[in-house]
Amino acid sequence: MNYTYDFASIPGLILKILHAFPLTMGILLCALAISLTLGAAVAAGTMGRNRFLQSLCKGYISFMRGIPTLVLIFLLYLGMPQALKQLGIDIGSWNKAVFIIATLSLNASANMAEMMRASYLAVDKGQREAAYSVGMKPFTAFRRIIFPQALGIAIPTLGNNIILLFKETSLGFTIGVIDILGRARAISAASFGANKLEVYIASGIIYWIICIVLEQASRLAERAYTKGRKKAAG
Amino acid sequence: MDYMVKLENIQKSFGDNHILKGVELNIKKGEVVVILGPSGSGKTTLLRTINFLDAADEGSVCVNDFKVDAKKHNKAQVIELRRKTAMVFQNYNLFANKTILENVMEGLVTVKKFKKSDAEEMSRRILAKVGLSERCDFYPAQLSGGQQQRAGIARALILDPDVILFDEPTSALDPELVGEVLSTIKNVAQTGITMIVVTHEIAFAREVATRVIFMEGGKVVEQGPPEALLVHPKEPRTQQFLSRITGISESA
Numbered sequence: 001m002n003y004t005y006d007f008a009s010i011p012g013l014i015l016k017i018l019h020a021f022p023l024t025m026g027i028l029l030c031a032l033a034i035s036l037t038l039g040a041a042v043a044a045g046t047m048g049r050n051r052f053l054q055s056l057c058k059g060y061i062s063f064m065r066g067i068p069t070l071v072l073i074f075l076l077y078l079g080m081p082q083a084l085k086q087l088g089i090d091i092g093s094w095n096k097a098v099f100i101i102a103t104l105s106l107n108a109s110a111n112m113a114e115m116m117r118a119s120y121l122a123v124d125k126g127q128r129e130a131a132y133s134v135g136m137k138p139f140t141a142f143r144r145i146i147f148p149q150a151l152g153i154a155i156p157t158l159g160n161n162i163i164l165l166f167k168e169t170s171l172g173f174t175i176g177v178i179d180i181l182g183r184a185r186a187i188s189a190a191s192f193g194a195n196k197l198e199v200y201i202a203s204g205i206i207y208w209i210i211c212i213v214l215e216q217a218s219r220l221a222e223r224a225y226t227k228g229r230k231k232a233a234g
Numbered sequence: 235m236d237y238m239v240k241l242e243n244i245q246k247s248f249g250d251n252h253i254l255k256g257v258e259l260n261i262k263k264g265e266v267v268v269i270l271g272p273s274g275s276g277k278t279t280l281l282r283t284i285n286f287l288d289a290a291d292e293g294s295v296c297v298n299d300f301k302v303d304a305k306k307h308n309k310a311q312v313i314e315l316r317r318k319t320a321m322v323f324q325n326y327n328l329f330a331n332k333t334i335l336e337n338v339m340e341g342l343v344t345v346k347k348f349k350k351s352d353a354e355e356m357s358r359r360i361l362a363k364v365g366l367s368e369r370c371d372f373y374p375a376q377l378s379g380g381q382q383q384r385a386g387i388a389r390a391l392i393l394d395p396d397v398i399l400f401d402e403p404t405s406a407l408d409p410e411l412v413g414e415v416l417s418t419i420k421n422v423a424q425t426g427i428t429m430i431v432v433t434h435e436i437a438f439a440r441e442v443a444t445r446v447i448f449m450e451g452g453k454v455v456e457q458g459p460p461e462a463l464l465v466h467p468k469e470p471r472t473q474q475f476l477s478r479i480t481g482i483s484e485s486a
């Protein structure tokens with residue numbers, strides 16, 4: 001082997017790959033919003049009184065946690081157009097990012113639901129009783145007392161879930177989405193794979209740095225949000 | 235009307251466990267009723283059936299002429315009843331996500347729909363009365379147990395309830411903090427508000443109560459003025475209980 005690696009090219013590659021940053025962030029934010037909404041509904045279902053809904057939601061969580069993300073991508077990518085065609089909707093022309101957003105939303109909603117349920121149950125039950133004792137209605141007690149405390153409990157897990165979600169956006173390349181990894185592969189392909197290693201190092205660095213930023217943001221958010229409320233701070 | 239609180243035939247079971255076995259209680263406006271009884275006799279459960287934190291299985295609760303039948307109550311009645319009562323908890327249960335000032339304001343703003351500025355002014359005034367002027371902007375976790383419980387009392391008091399329910403308000407406190415909370419409760423009692431207090435503080439009961447009730451096995455065993463019940467109890471079970479707890483407090 002006489003191939004020499006050109007590590008000096010990496011900064012330049014990083015800048016090139018970063019053109020795909022907005023798309024990756026767009027996918028992340030869409031999937032985050034949808035998975036939180038869906039997760040909230042599923043979490044509510046698992047804790048509601050309706051037994052049928054309970055098992056349905058638990059089954060959903062179990063399925064979504066059990067199925068590998070890649071399998072789900074292919075299921076949706078191949079299955080969704082067919083299924084929707086039956087309903088008279090043609091999605092042949094849709095942006096491929098839709099499929100990765102759908103996949104990640106479904107997949108992450110299970111984690112989000114579990115996170116919400118655990119955080120909700122972690123709020124001391126005396127808090128709700130105190131709210132009731134001053135005459136609050138259940139929804140008011142939830143909105144003013146329970147939810148804000150559950151949120152504080154959830155922030156670290158939420159940060160983790162966002163990081164996982166962010167890393168999984170990279171799976172979009174399998175169906176040809178030109179996000180960060182997709183673009184990296186495209187750059188490599190354009191030079192017939194000559195700078196393969198450098199390209200992957202560059203994209204690896206990008207993912208890593210963004211993860212660090214997300215992690216710090218989550219830490220700061222938690223600290224700011226629960227400031228003074230915890231024993232340790234007093 | 236003649237009674238502020240009227241409990242009729244309160245029955246309550248948890249599963250197969252029959253806890254309250256037909257409690258009857260009539261309390262006049264301004265009375266300070268202390269409830270004594272061994273652990274597990276149903277004191278906490280009784281207080282909780284009054285504001286429906288636990289709904290009784292049978293019987294009725296009537297507060298200031300508003301009567302709710304345990305068997306056929308609805309949500310609106312329960313809310314209404316809770317708005318006529320307030321509760322002070324053994325573990326304070328201050329809202330952990332709110333400052334002391336916000337804790338006291340919360341009910342005024344969200345339940346009684348006071349303007350925020352009015353609610354704040356009233357809350358500051360009442361917090362000054364319980365000696366917490368300097369602690370308004372602290373979170374509960376930053377206060378001592380005694381301070382938290384005084385804030386809990388302020389939170390109950392500000393709603394101007396028809397009756398305040400105290401469930402062992404000092405039993406989670408370090409001994410040196412009990413006094414400050416008891417004297418706060420004493421001050422509240424002197425305002426003439428109707429109170430039901432579950433406590434093992436016999437000296438407090440003697441000084442502040444207008445009536446003492448001894449409960450055991452989910453029933454009222456004996457009741458009377460503090461002197462009569464605490465010094466000359468008629469029922470052997472009351473005598474036994476009193477000698478046991480005064481024995482403990484003397485040896486402590």
Ligand SMILES: Nc1ncnc2c1ncn2[C@@H]1O[C@H](COP(=O)(O)OP(=O)(O)OP(=O)(O)O)[C@@H](O)[C@H]1O
Pocket residue numbers: 248251253271272273274275276277278279280
């Ligand atoms: N939510 C519940 N589920 C099942 N059992 C309960 C529940 N709450 C109370 N009990 C039972 O009811 C009985 C009476 O409890 P309660 O708390 O009313 O007693 P208490 O007189 O307040 O006792 P203590 O002096 O220890 O506070 C106990 O045996 C308790 O285990």
Ligand SMILES: [Mg+2]
Pocket residue numbers: 277278279401402
């Ligand atoms: Mg108790």
